[in-house]
Every structure is written in C-alpha cells, then in structure tokens.
Amino acid sequence: MRALALLVAAGLSLAACSPGAPKGIDKAALDAAVNQRVGDPGTCVLIGETGSGDVVYRFGSAVTCGRVLPACNGATRTVEALLKVTAKSRAPANVSCDSSPDGARTVAWAAGGVETHDELVYAAVMEGDKTPPGVVIADKLSAAFAAAGLIKK
16 A cells, blocks of 8 residues: 555656646647647657747656657757757758668657747657658647647637
C-alpha cells in the first residue's frame, strides 16, 4: 500500500511539473485533438512562446520528448532544441530521414509558427517504423490545433 501511495505521489508531482496549455485553450481538448490526429507513443509535440521558446504545452512523455534523434542534416537534436530555433525565426521546418542504419525506422520533424497566434510556435517529432513525412505531421497538427480551438479558421 505504501508503494502505491509513493507511486501516486510521484505521478502527481511529475504532472504538476509538465506545462499546461496556451491561454484560453482546454488542455484536455488539445491533448485529445493531437492524440486523434498524430498520436503515437513515439510522438512529441511542443508549443512554445515566440522569442524565448518557453514551453507552454507538451504532448508526449518526458522520455519521448527528451530523445536525441537524427536531425536529417548529419547532426542530432531534441525537439526542444528545434522549438528554441523556431521560436527565434518562426520559419517552418518539415524534414524526414532514416533513424536506424538499416532504414527500418524513420524520424520526422515538423515546426513553425502557430497560425493566428504570432506569440506561439510549435515543434514536433515522431520516430518509428511507420512514421509519416514531416510535412504530413505539420498538416495533421494544423488540423488538431484547429479542432481544439487554438487556430481560428
């Protein structure tokens, strides 16, 4: 019983540390929309503030979001590093490449400004054996953001 109590307390403390959602957006609705359109255990989506890149929303576990993966340019990076770069430029980035030497797994990156919100940017990564291209992830995220009310169409 004590072990269960410690596990619950640890889970609650970790949840308290994770970011919520952009102002005026229901986190549960945003989580559901992202999960429905791009949900995958190998997916991380971050939304951050333009300029600073401070994270205001995270979809995906800390482990998934903290992975260092091929950046598709000969280097490696984390999704948070991509968010920081995107926060400065708001330039879209949609790339994909092999993430395993045998080509059985791929990684896809998508990033850019959040439509209708000059103050927000996003960065996402998906890695696995059936990963769609980065441009497809970007399109699906746009639909998810709209469904959650983040993008006003």
